[in-house]
Amino acid sequence: DAGVIQSPRHEVTEMGQEVTLRCKPISGHDYLFWYRQTMMRGLELLIYFNNNVPIDDSGMPEDRFSAKMPNASFSTLKIQPSEPRDSAVYFCASSLMGQTEAFFGQGTRLTVV
C-alpha cells in the first residue's frame, strides 16, 4: 500500500478564498483523522471519522472548517473563507481498530496570505 496520501502538498491562497484539502487513507483502515500542526500549538486533533461517520469534531476551530468522508477511500477538509491564522500543516492519518497505531500522510502545508 502507498500509505496515506494527501493532496496538495503545498497550498498558498489569499485570505477569503475557499481551500480544500484531500486525503486518501490506507485501504481497509476504518478510522480517519485530521490534525493541524502549528508552531504555537503543536499537533491538534480537528476531527475523526469511524467507518465514514464523524465521531468527534470538537477540535474543529469554528464553522469555517468542515470535513466530509463520502466513502471509505476519500476525505476532505474544507476551509471557507480562509484566514491567515489558518496557516499551518494539516495532517491526515488513518488506523485500523484493534491495532490503533496511526499512519500519517505527508501533510499539506497551507499558507493563507
Next chain:
Amino acid sequence: KNEVEQSPQNLTAQEGEFITINCSYSVGISALHWLQQHPGGGIVSLFMLSSGKKKHGRLIATINIQEKHSSLHITASHPRDSAVYICAVQKGAQKLVFGQGTRLTINP
C-alpha cells in the same frame, strides 16, 4: 496546563550518547504513543504502549501508569536520529492528545 508535558524541549548531543526524552501526563489514558517527525515533516509512529517496556532496535520506550510518566531512550545515538520526538496520549478509543515535542539534534 497542558495535559501532556515533554522534557526537554530541545536536546543536543554528540553521536554515540545515550538519549532520554521524558513525557508526563495528567489524564487517564488507554495508551501512549511516541512519534518521530523528521525535518521533511513526515510523522512516523515509533511505539504504542499501555504498560511496561517496548524495544525496537536502538529505541526503547517505557511507561509507568501509576506515575503517569513515559520515557523514550535512544542508545548509541546517530545523526540520523535527529528529529522531533512527540509524545501523545490516547484518551478513550482513538483520540490522541499531543505533547509539544522534543527537538533532538545529534552532532557527528
